[in-house]
Amino acid sequence: MVEMDEIWSAVRLTLALATITTLCLLVIGTPIAWWLARSRSRWRELVATLVALPLVLPPTVLGFYLLVALGPDGPGGFIAGLYGGRSLAFTFEGLVIGSVLYSMPFVVQPIRNAFEALGDRPLEAAATLRASPWAAFWTVAIPLARPGFLTGAVLGFAHTVGEFGVILMIGGNIPGETRVLSVAIYDYVESLQWKEAHLLAGGMLVFSFIVIFTMFLLEKRVARVGL
Amino acid sequence: MYKKTSKAPSRAVIALVAGLSLINGPARAGEVMVGVATNFTGAAREIGELFEKATGHEVVFSFASTGTLFTQISQGAPFEVFLAADRKRPQKAVDEGLAVAGSRFTYATGKIVLYSAYEGLVEGEATLRDGRFTRIAIANPATAPYGAAAVAALDKLGVYEAVESRLVRGNNIAQTYQFVETGNAEVGFVALSQIARRDGGSRWLIPADLYPIIAQDAVLLEEGAENPAARAFLEFLRGPQAAKVKTSFGYGTGN
Numbered sequence: 001m002v003e004m005d006e007i008w009s010a011v012r013l014t015l016a017l018a019t020i021t022t023l024c025l026l027v028i029g030t031p032i033a034w035w036l037a038r039s040r041s042r043w044r045e046l047v048a049t050l051v052a053l054p055l056v057l058p059p060t061v062l063g064f065y066l067l068v069a070l071g072p073d074g075p076g077g078f079i080a081g082l083y084g085g086r087s088l089a090f091t092f093e094g095l096v097i098g099s100v101l102y103s104m105p106f107v108v109q110p111i112r113n114a115f116e117a118l119g120d121r122p123l124e125a126a127a128t129l130r131a132s133p134w135a136a137f138w139t140v141a142i143p144l145a146r147p148g149f150l151t152g153a154v155l156g157f158a159h160t161v162g163e164f165g166v167i168l169m170i171g172g173n174i175p176g177e178t179r180v181l182s183v184a185i186y187d188y189v190e191s192l193q194w195k196e197a198h199l200l201a202g203g204m205l206v207f208s209f210i211v212i213f214t215m216f217l218l219e220k221r222v223a224r225v226g227l
Numbered sequence: 228m229y230k231k232t233s234k235a236p237s238r239a240v241i242a243l244v245a246g247l248s249l250i251n252g253p254a255r256a257g258e259v260m261v262g263v264a265t266n267f268t269g270a271a272r273e274i275g276e277l278f279e280k281a282t283g284h285e286v287v288f289s290f291a292s293t294g295t296l297f298t299q300i301s302q303g304a305p306f307e308v309f310l311a312a313d314r315k316r317p318q319k320a321v322d323e324g325l326a327v328a329g330s331r332f333t334y335a336t337g338k339i340v341l342y343s344a345y346e347g348l349v350e351g352e353a354t355l356r357d358g359r360f361t362r363i364a365i366a367n368p369a370t371a372p373y374g375a376a377a378v379a380a381l382d383k384l385g386v387y388e389a390v391e392s393r394l395v396r397g398n399n400i401a402q403t404y405q406f407v408e409t410g411n412a413e414v415g416f417v418a419l420s421q422i423a424r425r426d427g428g429s430r431w432l433i434p435a436d437l438y439p440i441i442a443q444d445a446v447l448l449e450e451g452a453e454n455p456a457a458r459a460f461l462e463f464l465r466g467p468q469a470a471k472v473k474t475s476f477g478y479g480t481g482n
Contacts, residue, residue, distance in 0.1 A: 072410040086361055089411040090395045172395030172406065173367060190294045191369040 059165025114148020307451020
């Protein structure tokens with residue numbers, strides 16, 4: 001007997017987590033990517049390294065630090081205290097924080113690349129037309145960098161859906177709150193419920209294939225006719 | 228057409244084969260691979276050291292929840308001895324032809340404790356009834372027998388429904404302990420063996436009549452049937468030196 005309620009709850013939760021994480025990353029990641037692309041600061045490579053760290057760090061390292069930082073003695077506990085909680089671990093908000101850190105390089109890097117590819121000329125042209133830097137950013141840089149935003153959003157979303165180690169360490173496996181797809185699959189495999197495991201794992205395979213395939217098709221289209 | 232006729236394998240091939248055999252080769256005589264349920268980690272390490280000193284064999288441990296270990300064993304993991312946290316999985320291993328019939332015995336009986344890293348928070352049954360905590364950690368009952376025992380105790384006390392929404396599940400009893408020790412969950416059900424040698428925090432040893440006895444069985448796996456070191460380890464596990472370690476970790480010795 002396959003428990004569809006459980007499965008749908010995990011699917012909904014995963015999609016919600018990936019969507020919110022991606023939106024947060026577009027908001028946080030865009031200024032970071034812009035600064036990394038345009039700044040001449042000597043701190044630039046340092047910040048770029050920090051952003052890229054999750055690419056090489058084992059999820060257990062991030063998971064361990066997050067578990068401590070989100071806990072009652074860390075900043076997470078302080079934030080939770082503001083609304084009467086005591087720890088951000090085992091909460092959806094905690095997962096969003098973890099996912100934002102973990103997926104950041106996948107969003108920042110494509111956007112940074114897109115900003116760098118712009119070069120100075122479009123912005124100089126905008127300046128000669130008396131556009132303020134702020135207006136030039138919104139009306140020139142962002143539209144021109146659209147392919148980078150698209151790639152970043154798709155990768156950030158897909159990577160968050162595929163996240164496992166960090167969530168396993170800070171989530172506490174609560175149905176409807178932190179029990180996302182990857183954790184549910186792990187659970188099913190471990191408790192020998194392989195029918196459910198097959199269903200979800202197969203679904204993830206198809207989903208991931210479609211996402212990456214779509215992205216390649218889009219990239220090809222963008223290269224040919226623009227977005 | 229150029230054809231290499233030399234029959235001797237090249238040095239690179241020899242190196243490759245040697246390297247692979249290091250990674251993948253069968254355990255050498257005198258070495259035993261043991262899959263151990265997480266709650267027994269501390270005791271297993273000490274027993275392992277004593278065993279190595281006493282016999283000259285080497286022992287390699289792999290720690291995970293009982294369910295995880297069983298899944299791995301059913302998929303051909305190279306373990307030769309299985310120290311579970313229940314009776315069910317070793318029996319299942321025998322039934323499915325993965326373990327040697329007649330080699331199964333109870334090596335320890337475990338106890339569960341309601342534990343908190345905070346002084347004075349756990350004051351016995353009242354702590355569960357009052358429910359003055361936001362999170363309570365247990366091991367995943369589907370895979371970890373200590374988690375199943377915790378659920379049984381909560382049920383018997385009639386508070387399961389009341390605390391269900393506040394349960395967080397550790398992937399095994401070690402992660403459960405870590406949730407409690409970091410204070411992310413104020414209280415949690417851990418194994419006595421994890422805190423028997425630690426002071427601090429507050430604790431309530433759950434009365435034995437609130438949950439079915441956690442009998443932990445060991446079994447010789449087919450993988451180790453021909454390995455004298457594997458049999459020697461099981462023999463040592465029944466012996467007096469091992470018993471002393473088990474007792475010091477708060478286990479019943481099972482025999």
